Amino acid sequence: MMWITALNAHVALTYAMKIVYAGNSSAINMFYMAFVFISYTHNISNVQFCRSVHISCTSACACSENCTNRPFDQEDKKVKVVKTKHCGWGVEADEFIDKGDYIIEYVGEAIDDALCEKRFWDMKGKRVTNFYVVAVRKDLNIDAQFKGNESRFINHSCDPNCIMEKWDVNGETRLGIFAAKAIEPKEALTFDYGYRLSFTT
Incomplete structure (x- = not known):
């Protein structure tokens, strides 16, 4: 994953989100690849990331029961x-x-x-x-x-x-x-x- 730049990650994330919203689940891998990279390079939490792309946390998330992103x-x-x-x-x-x-x-x-x-x-x-x-x-x-x-x-x-x-x-x-x-x-x-x-x- 080292070859992915921050710009490429953001582009991949945006593209993947468009596909996901269009109902194509094949974008999930691309989405999470970009997610992991951006989270690592920007030192942000799962909650912060999900909030930034308007995804509500669910019971399937790794966040706590007190999660504020719902x-x-x-x-x-x-x-x-x-x-x-x-x-x-x-x-x-x-x-x-x-x-x-x-x-x-x-x-x-x-x-x-x-x-x-x-x-x-x-x-x-x-x-x-x-x-x-x-x-x-x-x-x-x-x-x-x-x-x-x-x-x-x-x-x-x-x-x-x-x-x-x-x-x-x-x-x-x-x-x-x-x-x-x-x-x-x-x-x-x-x-x-x-x-x-x-x-x-």
């Missing part, structure tokens, strides 16, 4: 839906939220591109202006219109205090809202609707 196992932060002055419905914090904290999962129906397009045109025909779809990757979209939670009311900002991240949890893709900075109680939650999910294929 955000989707945590309770959602206390938030509430409120009527705003200029942006319709919105969401505000109901407690202090520290930078980096997991806040809530963005949930909804998993639909393909064809159904997503059909729903868009149906809603446009009905003059519906609120659209709650997040494109995860080709033929995978999360539509929170009919089956969502408070997260679908989080408004857009070019200077947001939250970020949406795509995580791998036991092989399943899940979307989480995390605090990009410290958030005070009664402060509106926002994220950039023009974000790009990591490792999108």
